[in-house]
Amino acid sequence: MGVRTALTDLLGIEHPIVLAPMGGVAGGELAGAVSEAGGLGLLGAGGGQRDWLEREIDILRARTEKPWGVGLLAWALELPTLEWVIAQRPSMIMVSFGDPAPFVQSVRAANIPLAVQVTTLSDARQALELGADVVVAQGAEAGGHGEGRGTLPFVPAVVDVAGDTPVLAAGGIADGRGLAAALVLGAAGAVIGTRFEATPEALLSAEETAAIVAANASGTTRDRVLDVAQDSAWPRRFTARTLRNRFTDTWHDKEDALRFDSIAKEEFTAGVDRGDMDYLPIWAGEAVDLIAGVEPAAAVVERIADEARWALNSVRTNPGTPPD
Known part of the structure; x- marks a missing residue:
């Protein structure tokens, strides 16, 4: 039996667990497996490359008939791509990183729940004013791109301004204790990414997966090194958390110099x-x-859901002794 929240009611899913739409990781196999287990699998579609989406949606649909969704990057998304995604009738569309305004009307007109991921309180207010059905409050502990707010104080701040709109917590959540904490903070569920990288369904090599399992938090870094090395069009305001490696250690806090170092960029590409x-x-x-x-x-999914139920029940039955 799952934990019932505003998210599970909205989408008709069993567990308030959402797969983060990680580019290069969350394909049809992974999203389908998460959905089939009772969560919501989101494809990491980036800007919406059509051939990739067609292939991965076919894989996803072969894995499950349960609700699933698509995550898209606002800064890279174009309306024709969004319209094609809408035509596939996902159960939710998440838009992240950039201005969601150009896309809200199309999604809402199709009667598909729209989630907007935010990293600042001002962006959360904008998402609510635009009519987002779900707001995802992402803290800086998250892997991939983001900004500087910590998940623990950021989530309740977004909950306070969201009113009846469900809020999901994202960033640093990998087990049932984290999901339970998010629910106690007022969230309706959690968006979980890094934990699902260490699954056989993720679009990662065995070497990449092994590196994630072996890593610890001190082995991560947040900067723009990899974006600069690739001449990426990612907006400058969003840094990225990745595992550290020799290249990131060399160029951390030296992104401006890297920008003009063609030899280093060629070395990186090779x-x-x-x-x-x-x-x-x-x-x-x-x-x-x-x-x-x-x-x-x-x-x-099943373990996180079980751990969350245990944690919530433990808090209810043994809340501790109040202070004098």
């Missing part, structure tokens, strides 16, 4: 092309401390 772990980007958050091994995605 290293990535040959799969060299001294160069390869591995997006991962501080929750790597909580990952002890590789598990099937369904087992991760």
Whole structure:
């Protein structure tokens, strides 16, 4: 039996667990497995490359008939792509990182729940004013791109301004204790990314997965090194948390110099092309401390749900002694 929240009621899912739409990680196999286990699997569609989406949605639909969704990057998204995604009838569309305003009307007109991921309180207010059905409050502990707010204080701040709109917590959540904490903070569920990287369904190599399992939070870094090395169009305001490697250690806090160093960029590209772990980007958050091994995605969903129920029941039955 799942934990019932405003999110589970909205989407008709069993557990308030959402797969983060991680680019290069969350494909059809992983999203389908999370949905089939009772959570909500989101495809990490980025700007919406059509051939990738067609392939991965076919894979996802073969895995499950339960609700699923698509995550898209606002700064890279174009309306024709969004309209195509809408035509696939996902159960939710999440838009992150950039101005969601150009896309709200199309999603709402299709009667598809729209989630907007935010990293600041002002962005949360904008999402609410635009009519987002769900607001995802992402803290800086998250892997991949984000900003500087900590999850613990950020989530309740967003909950306070959201009113009846469900809020999801994201960033640093990898087990049932984290999900339970998010629910206690007033969230209706959690968006979980890094933990699902260590699953056989993730679109990662065995070497990348092993690196995530072996890592700890001190082995992550948040900067723009990898974006600059790739001449990425990611907006400058968003830094990225990844596993540290030799290249990130060399160029951390030296992004302005890297921008004009063509030799270093060529070295980086060559290293990535040959799969060299001294160069390869591995997006991962501080929750790597909580990952002890590789598990099937369904087992991760079920364990997190069970742990959350246990944690919530433990708080109810043994709340501790109040202060004098």
